[in-house]
Amino acid sequence: MAHKSVFDASAVKSEFEVAGINPNFIPIIWKHVLQNPNCMWDEIPSLPVAVYSLLRSKFKPSTSTLHSALDSIDQTTTKLLIKLKNGEFVEAVIMRYDTRLGKYNGKPRPGGLRSTLCISSQVGCKMGCNFCATGSMGFKSNLSSGEILEQLVHATRIASIRNVVFMGMGEPLNNYSAVVEAIRVMTAPPFQLSPKKITISTVGVIHAISKLHRDIPNLNLAVSLHAPVQEIRCQIMPAARAFPLERLMNALRDYQACRFISPCQQKIFIEYIMLDGVNDEEQHAHQLGKLLETFEVVVNLIPFNPIGSLSRYKTSDDQKVAIFQIILRGTYNIRTTVRKQMGQDISGACGQLVVNLPGKGLVVNLPGKGSSRSADHITDIEDLRI
Template sequence: MLASGRHRRGRPQRHLADMSDAEAAEAMASFGLPQFRARQLASHYYGHLDVDVSGFTDLPADRREEIGRLFLPPLITEVTHQTADEGMTIKTLWRLFDGSLIESVLMRYPTRATLCISSQVGCGMGCPFCATGGLGLTRNLSTAEILEQVRVAARMMRDGQVAGGPGRLSNVVFMGEGEPMANYRSVVTAVRRISAPETKGFGISARNITVSTVGVVPGIRRLSAEGLPIRLAVSLHAPDDALRDELVPMNRRFDTAQVLDAAHDYFLATKRRVSIEYALMRGINDQERHARELARRLNHYGDDWVHVNPIPLNPIEGSRWTASKPEDEDRFLEVLHAAGITATLRDTRGSDIDGACGQLAARAVEGAGQTMDGDVPTVS
């Protein structure tokens, strides 16, 4: 049942995108409207990417404003945006109902358009080289707050608001702020809506959706059983426990063996190759010995189950974590290729703006004098 027009304390107002089809129909009936109005509203939202009820002529004119207030409350408001790569990359800072800030990044390539979205406000994983980790965790996003990032980006592509003219949003990656597995229910519900046919969802192929994790093993195993052909990306960043304990604190809870075992089982369950994300940091994890150990660990499983993405680090201002030398990046790739590992150096976007996740939000938080408390969430 839909609550009143006011949001519950600490939570955004429930939105159409938070509801199943049956819940939306029931909510519509509870306000004295035919249940089929829910399908009409969903067609506008998902199919036409529209939230301006004043133009929804298939809805009764005397109820449109009320329907908009009850089912389509504004959830994200643009604070600012930055552009890079000759207008092909747009990074947006959003303000939520409670004043929290999140980011999303829309990146257009010759053959695709990819949106990187946030699943939490901040992050509780505490990785020291990550700008978002420095923010700490504020809260999880609702399903609708996640989906609104997708709707706005899809509309921008459709309406030609990204350099290159009108196009279509084709890929979504959960690689923005937050640990998706720590907001499991909202993320999986959002994935199902993103990939549902238009009028019920955004019609983006599930095979073009990627969910990343620093290695929350229960979440990986749970996702394996969902029957979703999405890609799993594991942010490994180190080939052994001693180094990964420093770079990814979650490793002290789920070590590299547990993470890689779960990731390989995901491959077996879905037949989708797993992406291993590996941020290259100068003199820390980018030497030939690290590449050899990484290859050994991955080849232990004996099948072509991973694609490694070494990522040149987008450094945080004032941080000791620095991007690798180009020659070290090249040698790292050479070692992986020689070991039979498929690997591609990630094309970094936004290097001339606050490109790393959390940088834009961190600047805004500092400017506003806000503080955020961190925590390590559990899978929910």
């Protein structure tokens, strides 16, 4: 039987329960693995004898390996190529920010240096968005909760990760159980990330959105809307046929209503990729404004990055993006930012992350997320919560 990742929480807890071992030892094991890469189980001190035997027979400290790490010239972005135990590859991206460089309402932002990890939840993707190369490769497999967490483990050995965004390869809500389990581990010892610093991005899997606020309170939700009307959404996002815009907006309204019961009242982030002549005209801005004017949202406009021969779209020019932003802000009073891309020199910007293996050429592409540019100079999704 193949050994599982020790970060597959449900498997570890189940085996401990069967063996009659106190599950309180599990975070101790995780902490040791974090601090001691490639450790041997016998090196972990002060565990019951039965734990060592169980770990040796059932689990590995890591089932994936860090194949390579590529830094951008400005050192703000590191792209990780991670090989899974089945031989497939996924990518994760570390993005470094200094919020002191930006301002909000004319005042310096709080905080300082921090790192955000863009993480993958699947190999490939079923959604088929035709502005993203990942969609063209189809769906290969779901990641286990351990494989999701191992991306954080690999990244933690390179940078101190404060925020996690599920904006890498795959649709997180199509791998709901593993993603939720991974997040529950991320928010517990030894990782101890705040749910408010974790963001799930989805194209709009309606039934799963309805469960999120119950399963993981205070989590950030980002919706890849990308168009203000159903016809355009279906044109650029074939999966939108299964998630009609009216039903999606009703689900978001219910989601936000549940959030408003608690004092945090978090906004929903709306991601909107700007495609020249497709969804970037003034009429589209007004349609989007009317669609969202009753919601508490932040709209993040994302300049499109061409993806080689797969590109059927062009990037909206800066003037169009600026006018779009002005309409949303000025006419509809919707907070709107424009994302600045990070890591373009290492194919690490949105829609450009490409796994290239020596002698094999293009293997996969996934949409990395960067910071944002605007009059607000928003630099990280954490800042959008202010």
